[in-house]
Amino acid sequence: MGADGRVNERIENYTKFWEKDSAKDTETERDNRLNNYTDVINGYYDGATELYEYGWAQSFHFSRFYKGEAFLQSLARHEHYLAAQMNLKPGMLVLDVGCGVGGPAREIARFADVRIIGLNNNDFQIARARKYTKRAGLEEQVSFQKGDFMKLSEIFGEAKFDAVYAIEATCHAPSFEGVYGEIMKVLKPGGTFGVYEWVMTPQWNPSIPSHKAIAHGIEVGDGIPEMRPQSACIDALKTVGFEIKHEEDLADRPDEVPWYYPLEGDVSKAQTFWDYFTVWRMSWSGKIVTQSTVKVLEWIGVAPKGTYDVGEALKVAADALVAGGRQKLFTPMFLVISNKPTSS
Ligand SMILES: C[S@@+](CC[C@H](N)C(=O)[O-])C[C@H]1O[C@@H](n2cnc3c(N)ncnc32)[C@H](O)[C@@H]1O
Numbered sequence: 392m393g394a395d396g397r398v399n400e401r402i403e404n405y406t407k408f409w410e411k412d413s414a415k416d417t418e419t420e421r422d423n424r425l426n427n428y429t430d431v432i433n434g435y436y437d438g439a440t441e442l443y444e445y446g447w448a449q450s451f452h453f454s455r456f457y458k459g460e461a462f463l464q465s466l467a468r469h470e471h472y473l474a475a476q477m478n479l480k481p482g483m484l485v486l487d488v489g490c491g492v493g494g495p496a497r498e499i500a501r502f503a504d505v506r507i508i509g510l511n512n513n514d515f516q517i518a519r520a521r522k523y524t525k526r527a528g529l530e531e532q533v534s535f536q537k538g539d540f541m542k543l544s545e546i547f548g549e550a551k552f553d554a555v556y557a558i559e560a561t562c563h564a565p566s567f568e569g570v571y572g573e574i575m576k577v578l579k580p581g582g583t584f585g586v587y588e589w590v591m592t593p594q595w596n597p598s599i600p601s602h603k604a605i606a607h608g609i610e611v612g613d614g615i616p617e618m619r620p621q622s623a624c625i626d627a628l629k630t631v632g633f634e635i636k637h638e639e640d641l642a643d644r645p646d647e648v649p650w651y652y653p654l655e656g657d658v659s660k661a662q663t664f665w666d667y668f669t670v671w672r673m674s675w676s677g678k679i680v681t682q683s684t685v686k687v688l689e690w691i692g693v694a695p696k697g698t699y700d701v702g703e704a705l706k707v708a709a710d711a712l713v714a715g716g717r718q719k720l721f722t723p724m725f726l727v728i729s730n731k732p733t734s735s
Contacts, residue, residue, distance in 0.1 A: 392514065396514030396517070402438040402701060403696055404430065405697060405700070405701055406611070408420065413606075414600065432616075434697075434701075435614025435701060435704075438695070438702075446669075446673065448462070449497075450491070450495050451491040454469035454724075455646055456649075456650065456652065461665065471498070471502050473556055477554055480503070481505065483506070483553040484506050484551070485503075485554045486577060487509040488540050489511060489540055491509075491520070492523060493509050493519075497533055500529060507533045508533075508552075510535075510538055511535065517537050540564065540574075543577045552582060555577065557588075559723055562588060562615050562618070563614065568627045568631055571628055580734065581730065583731075584729050584730070585727070587641075588725040588726075590618070590725045591620045592620075595721070602720055605718070606618040606715075608710060612705055621722075628729055637728040638727045639726050640724065641722075641724040642723070651713045651716035654712055656670060656675060658671055678706055
């Protein structure tokens with residue numbers, strides 16, 4: 392492992408976990424990814440984290456947009472919405488499952504006046520999360536723990552948190568039941584779990600090759616061992632004992648500006664002046680500039696080897712996400728609010 396927490400070898404190995412052609416990507420490759428999920432996901436985020444921060448923000452998720460709404464404002468509003476739906480109250484102890492570099496944790500801590508522990512299995516991201524949180528003066532309120540979300544109860548013990556949320560992270564789990572079951576254990580009785588889940592919508596049919604190709608593009612481009620249908624998310628929550636209070640695909644709202652617009656790279660759709668730069672970075676010319684720079688940085692040894700290939704995977708992701716969004720086959724914002732029963 393390098394001094395910054397990244398492991399070059401796993402970045403270089405990342406793309407080998409998939410067959411390029413979705414028709415040739417079979418259960419064998421999928422099972423290999425599920426069995427090696429830690430290497431798959433850490434390889435991806437070791438390569439992708441700086442690209443995410445440069446191209447997107449410190450919050451690694453999507454959001455809905457209102458007309459004229461600035462990109463960063465919309466990300467923050469999406470976080471506030473989750474906190475509001477979960478009814479977070481000042482002083483609560485909250486767990487952020489798969490916390491990235493802590494963008495949402497810092498925002499929700501300020502918004503809801505709660506204490507947050509961010510859990511993440513990626514050393515490089517944890518180090519950056521701590522640095523940004525110190526810089527924001529939020530160290531007393533927001534802290535970070537390295538660990539696998541499939542082992543939450545081992546890490547924290549049972550019934551520790553008043554509330555738990557996960558933003559676009561639990562789709563990386565080798566099984567929904569596994570991660571939701573662990574969340575159930577670490578929640579106090581009566582506690583709330585709120586999630587923005589990445590799922591394929593009920594319109595998705597994996598036996599249609601073009602549908603399968605979209606899921607495959609999202610998997611390889613985003614470090615997800617296996618994309619699953621919406622029903623799998625709900626079934627898993629119920630199986631582990633959650634009481635579902637609200638479920639809604641927010642991508643289904645009749646928004647004039649769709650959630651995937653920044654990925655389309657069409658600068659004419661930017662909602663504010665500053666957002667031109669964000670959208671440009673996603674345009675064909677922006678991607679050429681980024682990837683050429685990454686190539687040079689890799690060559691001179693500043694960026695780890697394999698970062699360029701992960702960048703290429705991100706381009707595949709953008710196309711698949713936009714296609715999935717336009718055809719309503721995929722959503723990154725399946726919102727579910729559920730409770731742990733008060734007595735079991
Ligand atoms: C798309 S990012 C979202 C990050 C954050 N929720 C945000 O919105 O900025 C997914 C996150 O899940 C984390 N993650 C994936 N698998 C994990 C695991 N098994 N245990 C802990 N964290 C994991 C990744 O390291 C990454 O930080």
